[in-house]
Each structure stands twice: as structure tokens, then as C-alpha cells.
Amino acid sequence: DGGITQSPKYLFRKEGQNVTLSCEQNLNHDAMYWYRQDPGQGLRLIYYSQIVNDFQKGDIAEGYSVSREKKESFPLTVTSAQKNPTAFYLCASSIVGGDFYEQYFGPGTRLTVT
Amino acid sequence: AQKITQTQPGMFVQEKEAVTLDCTYDTSDQSYGLFWYKQPSSGEMIFLIYQGSYDEQNATEGRYSLNFQKARKSANLVISASQLGDSAMYFCAMLEGGLTGGGNKLTFGTGTQLKVEL
Numbered sequence: 001d002g003g004i005t006q007s008p009k010y011l012f013r014k015e016g017q018n019v020t021l022s023c024e025q026n027l028n029h030d031a032m033y034w035y036r037q038d039p040g041q042g043l044r045l046i047y048y049s050q051i052v053n054d055f056q057k058g059d060i061a062e063g064y065s066v067s068r069e070k071k072e073s074f075p076l077t078v079t080s081a082q083k084n085p086t087a088f089y090l091c092a093s094s095i096v097g098g099d100f101y102e103q104y105f106g107p108g109t110r111l112t113v114t
Numbered sequence: 115a116q117k118i119t120q121t122q123p124g125m126f127v128q129e130k131e132a133v134t135l136d137c138t139y140d141t142s143d144q145s146y147g148l149f150w151y152k153q154p155s156s157g158e159m160i161f162l163i164y165q166g167s168y169d170e171q172n173a174t175e176g177r178y179s180l181n182f183q184k185a186r187k188s189a190n191l192v193i194s195a196s197q198l199g200d201s202a203m204y205f206c207a208m209l210e211g212g213l214t215g216g217g218n219k220l221t222f223g224t225g226t227q228l229k230v231e232l
Contacts, residue, residue: 033218043159100146105158108157
């Protein structure tokens with residue numbers, strides 16, 4: 001089955017530690033995205049990548065870093081510089097082209113930092 | 115200014131009834147796409163329906179239809195014959211300008227929590 005996997009589903013970390021969230025897709029999509037969702041709010045874009053070895057900052061990139069070494073993988077690192085890291089993180093992917101294509105989402109990782 | 119506005123934080127509907135979830139948007143682009151996603155309590159985002167700004171007909175997907183009124187900048191989701199499984203959070207989202215240097219950046223509204231009752 002094609003889809004997006006995110007692991008783990010729940011993640012707990014101590015304040016001051018960096019943590020990396022995994023995102024893998026087998027949809028052969030060129031573009032991948034990371035979103036953050038806080039309770040009662042919509043999704044906000046952290047980073048996105050349209051091609052391997054290239055990525056751009058979204059609206060709330062401060063305190064986060066990403067890499068895109070393989071088409072299938074787009075890991076997100078939440079660094080200790082992120083002031084409020086506790087949130088629900090969603091990874092997505094899509095076709096890239098001249099039209100508007102829906103983004104397919106993974107199941108999400110719920111990160112709690114104490 | 116908010117690009118996507120969903121003014122209904124919560125809605126109730128009886129099973130088998132139809133319900134309309136409101137969405138208004140703001141853009142200066144001539145070319146854009148509007149999407150609706152469903153988010154159950156498990157958290158995943160499920161794509162429901164898409165409407166392109168140049169599409170002349172309202173989009174439909176099974177029990178979902180999109181009431182697109184371009185002049186009013188509204189893209190309301192209509193769910194017909196509601197089912198208990200439709201209880202979820204619903205998000206309206208917009209892509210502007212096609213593939214540009216800015217990439218395919220979805221802008222989301224704050225969502226509407228729908229509860230379907232017996």
C-alpha cells in the first residue's frame with residue numbers, strides 16, 4: 001500500500017534535547033512538507049521541499065531543521081531553540097506540477113516536551 | 115489578514131440530515147485551488163474535495179459537494195445524508211498561484227468541529 005509513515009506516534013523528550021521526527025513516503029511524490037498543529041488551531045507550515053537536496057522555510061521555521069537526502073524521506077529535527085515544541089506534527093507529500101494537487105498526510109507524531 | 119476564515123467553531127447535525135460548513139478566503143491571485151480536509155480524533159488529515167478557481171462547476175465527491183461562489187470568495191462544504199462517522203474536525207485550505215518559486219504552500223483555516231447526532 002502506498003502512503004506516508006511517521007514514527008513514532010507519540011514522543012516524549014526533556015527540555016533542551018534535540019529530537020528528530022521521521023517521515024517516509026512511497027508515493028513517488030517530489031514534494032514533501034512538515035506542518036505543526038496546536039490544540040484548536042489549523043496547520044502551520046514549518047518547512048517544505050520540492051526536490052532532493054533542496055528545501056525552503058515555511059511560516060514558522062525558527063527552531064526547526066530538515067534534510068532531504070532521499071526522495072522518500074524528509075526528517076524534521078526539533079531543536080532546543082524551539083521555544084514551544086509541544087505540538088502535533090504532520091508530514092505531507094504531493095505531486096509537483098502546473099496544477100493544484102492535494103497533499104497526502106501521514107498519521108502524525110504527537111511530541112511532548114517537559 | 116486571515117487568508118482562510120472558518121467562522122463556525124462547532125456544528126451539530128442530526129444523522130441523515132445535510133450540513134453546510136462555511137469557508138471564506140482572501141487572495142489577489144487569479145489562479146488558486148481550494149481544498150477541504152477531514153481530521154478525525156485519531157489525527158490524520160483526509161483529503162475530501164478540491165475546487166479550482168477556473169472550474170465553472172461546483173466540485174462533488176460522493177456525499178461531499180463544494181458550493182463555490184467566486185465573487186463572494188466563499189467555498190462552503192456541503193455534506194449530504196450525514197453519518198455518525200462524519201463527526202470530525204473539518205479544515206478548509208487554499209493553494210495560491212500554482213507552482214511558483216514559493217512552492218505549493220497550503221494555507222489552512224482554524225477548522226470546524228462537526229458532531230453528528232442520532
